[in-house]
Amino acid sequence: MYSVRLFAVRHARFFESVYRLFERAVVGLVPVFETVGYQRLERPAAASERLIKGFLFDCRMCGQCVLSSTGMSCPMNCPKNLRNGPCGGVRDGGFCEVKPQMRCVWVEAWEGARRMRDGMDRIRVVQPPVDRSLEGSSAWLRVAREKAAERRAAQPTTSTEIGRSVIARVFARARLFDAAAAPIAREPESARRNQPEAGHTSVHAGSGEGRNRS
Amino acid sequence: MSSLQTPEPYDPILHAPLMPPPGHHSASILERVLRKGWFAVTAELNPPDSADPRDVLKAAEPLKEVADAVNATDASGANCHMSSMGICSILSRAGLGIVLQISCRDRNRIAIQGDVLGAAAMGVGNVLCLTGDGVGVGDQPGAKPVFDLDSLSLLRTLRTMRNDATFMSGRTLSTPPRIFLGAAENPCIPPLEWRADRLEKKVRAGADFIQTNYIYDIPLFVEFMKRVRDMGLDERVFILAGVGPLPSAKTARWMRRNVPGIHIPEAIIDRLERAAKPAEEGKKLCIELIQQVREIAGVKGVHVMAYRREHLVYEIIKESGILQERLEIKAREGADTQLYTNTAPL
Secondary structure (H helix, E strand, C coil): HHHHHHHHCHHHHHHHHHHHHHHHHHHHCCHHHHHHHHHHHHHHHHHHHHHHHHHHHCCCCCCCCHHCCCCCHHHHHHCCCCCCCCCCCCCCCEEECCCCEEEEHHHHHHHHHHHCCCHHHHCCCCCCCHHHCCCCCHHHHHHHHHHHHHHHHCCCHHHHHHHHHHHHHHHHHHHHHHHHHCCCCCCCHHHHCCCCCCCCCCCCCCCCCCCCCC | CCCCCCCEEEEEEEECCCCCCCCCCCCCCHHHHHHCCCEEEEEEEEECCCCHHHHHHHHHHHHHHCCCCCEEECCHHHHHCHHHHHHHHHHHHHHCCCCEEEEEECCCCHHHHHHHHHHCCCCEEEEEECCCCCHHCCCCCCCCCCCCCHHHHHHHHHHHHHHECCCCCEEEEECCCCCCCEHHHECCCCCCCHHHHHHHHHHHCCCCCCEEEEEHHHHHHHHHHHHHHCCCCHEEEEEEECCCCCCCHHHHHHHHHHHCCCCCCCCHHHHHHHHCHHHHHHHHHHHHHHHHHHHHCCEEEEECCCCCHHHHHHHHHHHHHHHHHHHHHHHCCCCCHHHHHHCEEE
């Protein structure tokens, strides 16, 4: 609901704290999930997630929730589906280019981020593109499964998992903040050490990387 | 003006890709000009609604002499025209520096990564990563908006392709695309206070240069650049300020109302309204804007846009005196002819 969505952004800090507790609880429940089986839990979990997050944030069930990195403003409500907004078409007063009657999701996001404890650090991280194969699935279960997998430091085996681990490497910092943003992947070394992402920090350096490869 | 007819002596289709000079990401003339610290000039080429390559060459003719790179727009304003790839293919053979524009609106990640390899193989040295306008403002509002990536994840993806020689999937590229990566920013549009922060994100995602949208409000742009300098971004990315001539007060009002992301202050429109020859006044105004943005610390060039009036862009750049200064530098420092031709592998 639009008005509830705006309310959630105005109280982003409160929802941040709630989510923190909630995430801890979900991760704590991993042994239960594993006993029951993730597959059996998927449908009820996704349904309740759709209900709760749908009411609070107009959640679109992208399956890789980044709310805590977007000031509690769901980026999938942006008509351009931007994961790193706002675009250059925002109207006077902060309204959407495509839907002029709607507040720009990303203007709201930056406002919300400012109200949060870690919001500004998180919103500055470049988010990876949406993995469309996860649409409709439960992000909560994914976070739980993901954290458990991290602990076991499972090696990626299937080609899909290897692909996702590349995304996790490329968007290492995003991965650090949102486990679900690059799912089922091993956490990259750089993220684990809590350092700036691996690779190329200076655009002007032109250090010659990759140049003599062919 | 020299002719664009002959592909001699270098046809990028028949040769190995140009290698970047040391300390460069690409063989792009634009990158060399910027790294030399010269005030760069890029210009927008408006694609024809035609399948005749001569229409592209005709539009590019006036720009060849005055621009370090020509931007081939990608269905801007969601209106259908000849594709950016098609234009790049024609102009790369004619020896021009080109900027391939990619809008995330029309293609998914599979198509985009393939296009970039194709463009780099044709000798395109610059790619501008854009999110794109919504389909609703264009001539085909019923189209499906794709937006699989956004401008930032696109930048990051292309940087990975260039620097790590892999696709997004992790598959290896035998030859990476050696491209100079660009992005846009719109400093005069809300949320004004976050625009510099978004720019910073783009720099971290891989932007080497920035071409801004139209700037008509100098005080707002000055404010933005101050923030940019405070954040140290002017040292990490080359910023080209976007300017363009307005033909009349009526058109200016229409643009402000109908084209997303355009901010034109009332004072500018008043000035056009009062002028006896509005088109002349618009041109004069544009030259003044170029001179004003040049004075702002951190601005490394201009990007001149004029919808289907490339000859006017030629006149504006000529009269702004930028190229005159370039010739003076050349005379002082000795001719660097390689900079002016895309024709010899380095």
